Amino acid sequence: MALDEATIEKLIKAGLPDARITIAALADDNDHWSAQVISAAFKGKSRVQQHQMVYRALGTRMGNELHALALQTGVPEE
Amino acid sequence: MTTTTAADRIKREISDNPVLLYMKGTPVFPQCGFSARVVQILTTLGVKFKGIDVLADPDIRQGIKDFSNWPTIPQLYVKGEFVGGCDIVSEMFESGELKKVLADKGVATKG
Secondary structure, eight states: OOOOHHHHHHHHHHHSTTOEEEEEESSTTSSEEEEEEEOGGGTTOOHHHHHHHHHHHHGGGBTTTBOEEEEEEEOOOO | OHHHHHHHHHHHHHHHOSEEEEESBOSSSBSSHHHHHHHHHHHHTTOOOEEEEGGGOHHHHHHHHHHHTOOSSOEEEETTEEEEOHHHHHHHHHHTHHHHHHHHTTOOOOO
């Protein structure tokens, strides 16, 4: 059921190839994660749109196999 | 068709309630930490809001995710606009942006 760290990172990378991703566990259950995703693709997008791009990369897993992913998104500093 | 009904009900709720939170559980008894966090933020800001428990209605639980193209609960709507889930609302609260957005939209906050 749960998704591991490497899989989450791989999926996000597939959708956002330039992304800098930092994943941390929120709980020791392989099911609650937090991720910081930095990508130039987020430029000019609202926070809602940025999160939607990450969710799109994760596909149907978000809210299913992946119960909780606390997200923080941003663009790289110039 | 049930999906049409769920979408219609969601649209009506969103237009009828200036501040609306789709959540797991109720504002008094949230049943998920992320929902509880958003309730706590709105309460701290002294914002009057309506909570809709998605656990009580599977059609709405799926319907709201389709409506906003957002896979998780909670979801906060202010004056018909989707503001975000727990992470975005928390980030906006901490930066003071949430209070500003509420004020700009004419929603009364405390202090």
